[in-house]
Structures are given as structure tokens and as C-alpha cells.
Amino acid sequence: MPLAIRTVGLCKRFGSLTALDHLELGVAEGTVHGLLGPNGAGKTTAVRVLSTLIRPDEGTAEVFGVDVRSDPRRVRSIIGLTGQYAAVDELLTGRENLHMIGRLFRLSKPESRARASELLERFDLEDAADRQPRTYSGGTRRRLDVAASLMARPRLIFLDEPTTGLDPRSRMEVWRIVRELVAGGTTVLLTTQYLEEADQLADSLSVIDHGRVIVSGTPDELKAQVGQDRISITLLDAAAVEETVRLLRARLGTEPVVAVPEKMRVHAALGDGGSWLDLPQLLKDSGIAIGDVALRHPTLDDVFLAVTGRSAENGTDQRTTGKGNERP
Missing domain, CATH: 3.40.50.300 (P-loop containing nucleotide triphosphate hydrolases)
Incomplete structure (x- = not known):
């Protein structure tokens, strides 16, 4: 055109x-x-x-x-x-x-x-x-x-x-x-x-x-560039983030990210590493208290976060890996 x-x-x-x-x-x-x-x-x-x-x-x-x-x-x-x-x-x-x-x-x-x-x-x-x-x-x-x-x-x-x-x-x-x-x-x-x-x-x-x-x-x-559907888990205790990230990584085969600044929500793309259906029970059996689990399709919010690492509205960095490092 x-x-x-x-x-x-x-x-x-x-x-x-x-x-x-x-x-x-x-x-x-x-x-x-x-x-x-x-x-x-x-x-x-x-x-x-x-x-x-x-x-x-x-x-x-x-x-x-x-x-x-x-x-x-x-x-x-x-x-x-x-x-x-x-x-x-x-x-x-x-x-x-x-x-x-x-x-x-x-x-x-x-x-x-x-x-x-x-x-x-x-x-x-x-x-x-x-x-x-x-x-x-x-x-x-x-x-x-x-x-x-x-x-x-x-x-x-x-x-x-x-x-x-x-x-x-x-x-x-x-x-x-x-x-x-x-x-x-x-x-x-x-x-x-x-x-x-x-x-x-x-x-x-x-x-x-x-x-x-x-x-x-x-x-x-x-x-579509963001990839698969995503699961979002809200935790009741921020101290459980590291263990939650480890479990999601092992089960889904993708690298979870932790929302900043609240650090109470973990996001992960659904990979080929296993089913997500038993994740709530898996987390519960590991002593992790969750407030909410949501499954959703990729949105422009996911695109923006993936390519800039920052929030569209306030410009602050919004993601870290489970190891606490900023992702570029």
C-alpha cells in the first residue's frame, strides 16, 4: 500500500x-x-x-x-x-x-x-x-x-x-x-x-x-509473537514466589516471570512440558497458598511487557525472572 x-x-x-x-x-x-x-x-x-x-x-x-x-x-x-x-x-x-x-x-x-x-x-x-x-x-x-x-x-x-x-x-x-x-x-x-x-x-x-x-x-x-496461552497465578505470600517459579518451570518447560512491584503474581506461557490443570493442587501440596489462577490468551499487555520490560502506563520495569534479575 x-x-x-x-x-x-x-x-x-x-x-x-x-x-x-x-x-x-x-x-x-x-x-x-x-x-x-x-x-x-x-x-x-x-x-x-x-x-x-x-x-x-x-x-x-x-x-x-x-x-x-x-x-x-x-x-x-x-x-x-x-x-x-x-x-x-x-x-x-x-x-x-x-x-x-x-x-x-x-x-x-x-x-x-x-x-x-x-x-x-x-x-x-x-x-x-x-x-x-x-x-x-x-x-x-x-x-x-x-x-x-x-x-x-x-x-x-x-x-x-x-x-x-x-x-x-x-x-x-x-x-x-x-x-x-x-x-x-x-x-x-x-x-x-x-x-x-x-x-x-x-x-x-x-x-x-x-x-x-x-x-x-x-x-x-x-x-502471536508472544506465543502460547498464559497462566497467571496470584499468591497470598510473596515468600512463596521462588518455589512457585521453580515448580512452574519444571512443569511447563517455560521461564516464568514475576510481576513488579507487587511481586505477588507469577506469569508463565503454557509450553510442552506438562499439563497446567493440576498446578493448583501441585502448589497446594507444596504448601503454597494461592489466591487466584487465570488462563488467558496473549494480549497487547503481554506484547508490551515482552518487548520493553516496562509498563505502558507508568514506564517502570514490570518483570523479573524467578532469580530476581531484570530481563532485557
Whole structure:
């Protein structure tokens, strides 16, 4: 498929900090591409480079074949950007905000007013159109912010953690908007820390860490890379972790991991080393008290943990081996 975004060897440094380290990224036209990574992985820096807000130090980045460094004006004419926080003018009404953005994109006054009215209806903002955003809920502000980024009918829109801080109902509204955008032919680059959101919306995903893409694919492809179904055992006594790990390793033939920071839950892939059905009784016979045993299919949480060793939401390391060593 034709690419809406293509980066090769993209680097960006801030002093001694390397935010992007030879980033290689490809996003197909007319799709939602999810960009996942721990805090500080480089997601927002990538969006800022691709949207021409900052210049890269090395490498190339193209949007629909247009180089962001050599022709930023043209790139800005075909993209929209919604940042982590709604960027609306508090002194203007919702309608006036959209009209102002339209005029900045050099739409005529009639065109700007017509486009604003169209978007207010599309995003269910008509009742709030003539009120100032300071009276809006978080979800309503976010809808207005996304509408503003669509005033010039961009071919590509960047959504940088668009649902951070929103309640579940508002988050679902943003999800509906994203689906409508793609159905209309818009390409979406979505950065998010919510793995459920990525699973629901993204046609393809890239997980980045330390400024590099470490794995890419569809959600199903990435889950398949994790491997077998997994068993998760919650212990009532953290002192029993080491013995539990030993027993699981011997019975399943796979290397268990221990969740951090609580260190009360042990995860293991179901290998070919034996049945898991008698594990609860085996642990009980060994004097290990368990609170819960769950069997589940691989999820994006498992993918994220496997490739980064960190939590998607807080960026802290989330796994150790039974021997207490961090896994790379």
C-alpha cells in the first residue's frame, strides 16, 4: 500500500539526550497506525518532527512523499494535529474557534463558516457551539480540538494521546470519531499508553523504546509473537514466589516471570512440558497458598511487557525472572 508516513534513520537529540535514535517507521494510507511506548520512549518527539514542529538532526521523514525538512509548509497544508491537551482559545466560542482556524488555513469567510457548521454537526457540538470552551466537559473540549484539526480537510491527522484524562464515555466518543475519520479516507497516527485503545483502533502498531522501533505488525501478529496461552497465578505470600517459579518451570518447560512491584503474581506461557490443570493442587501440596489462577490468551499487555520490560502506563520495569534479575 502507498505510505502516508515514511522515516529512515530519523534522529533527534536534545543536548545529551537522544530522543529518536534512527527511527524507521512506515504508515500505510487510509489506516490507523498506533505508536506505543513507555513514557520517554520518543512518541511525542516523533509526532513533533513529522508535524514540522521541530527539525530532525539526521535521517529523513516524509509525509505523502513530501520531506518534512525541505518543504515543511507543504507538509503543514496536508496534516492536522491534536496534541495531548486541547488547544482551544478560552475567550472564543466553539464556533469562533473553528472559524479562526479556518481563516488561518486561508479558507474564505463563507468557506470557513460552512466548514465550522459542518464539523459542529458531525461532532455533536451544536448545543455547545456558542459557548466558551471553559464551560465544556473534558470530552467536549477534546471533540472541539479534533474538529479544529480537521478544518482544512487534512489527509493525515496526528492524535497524540487524545484520550488521556478522559472518562470512559468521552473516550468512547473519541474512538467513534477516529473510526469515522478512517472510514472517510483519513490516515491517523495515534500515540497512546492505553493498550486497549490501540487494540480497538489500530490496523497496525509500532512499539518504540529509547527512540527506536523494536517491533511492528498488526495487533494479532504481535500477540502471536508472544506465543502460547498464559497462566497467571496470584499468591497470598510473596515468600512463596521462588518455589512457585521453580515448580512452574519444571512443569511447563517455560521461564516464568514475576510481576513488579507487587511481586505477588507469577506469569508463565503454557509450553510442552506438562499439563497446567493440576498446578493448583501441585502448589497446594507444596504448601503454597494461592489466591487466584487465570488462563488467558496473549494480549497487547503481554506484547508490551515482552518487548520493553516496562509498563505502558507508568514506564517502570514490570518483570523479573524467578532469580530476581531484570530481563532485557
